[in-house]
Amino acid sequence: MARVIVDVMLKPEILDPQGQAIARALPRLGFSGVSDVRQGKRFEVELDGPADEAALSDVRKMAETLLANTVIEDFTIHVES
Amino acid sequence: MARVIVDVMLKPEILDPQGQAIARALPRLGFSGVSDVRQGKRFEVELDGPADEAALSDVRKMAETLLANTVIEDFTIHVES
Numbered sequence: 001m002a003r004v005i006v007d008v009m010l011k012p013e014i015l016d017p018q019g020q021a022i023a024r025a026l027p028r029l030g031f032s033g034v035s036d037v038r039q040g041k042r043f044e045v046e047l048d049g050p051a052d053e054a055a056l057s058d059v060r061k062m063a064e065t066l067l068a069n070t071v072i073e074d075f076t077i078h079v080e081s
Numbered sequence: 082m083a084r085v086i087v088d089v090m091l092k093p094e095i096l097d098p099q100g101q102a103i104a105r106a107l108p109r110l111g112f113s114g115v116s117d118v119r120q121g122k123r124f125e126v127e128l129d130g131p132a133d134e135a136a137l138s139d140v141r142k143m144a145e146t147l148l149a150n151t152v153i154e155d156f157t158i159h160v161e162s
Contacts, residue, residue, distance in 0.1 A: 029146070034126055034129070058114065
């Protein structure tokens with residue numbers, strides 16, 4: 001049993017209105033020193049078995065087809081220890 | 082200039098219908114071996130200065146008041162290297 005994390009973020013060239021709204025709200029709320037905020041998604045995928053190469057390849061396919069829209073989003077995969 | 086990551090996930094005892102929908106869709110799409118999926122949010126916060134203790138304390142306050150609903154969500158903060 002292993003947990004694999006898939007982080008999905010908008011590609012850098014894609015505008016992120018949610019992140020911008022947060023970044024713009026911060027000074028109003030008394031927070032300074034933040035130049036940018038980007039918001040994305042995080043998926044925790046619990047595997048029945050170990051996070052071996054076959055399982056990670058499956059998770060990669062899953063991310064490409066289901067979790068991320070690869071036209072506008074990038075994803076990274078890592079095993080949580 | 083440093084980047085701090087804030088991961089926000091529903092607390093374990095809170096139902097996650099989005100994650101469940103994904104987990105249930107997987108077998109239909111030909112993926113097996115996944116026992117659970119949980120979906121959360123990931124924020125990339127770009128700081129003007131270094132990620133020192135004061136800045137991280139600010140980000141923690143930001144997460145508590147703005148990025149996470151601490152009644153139903155947990156968050157973790159880490160500096161991206």
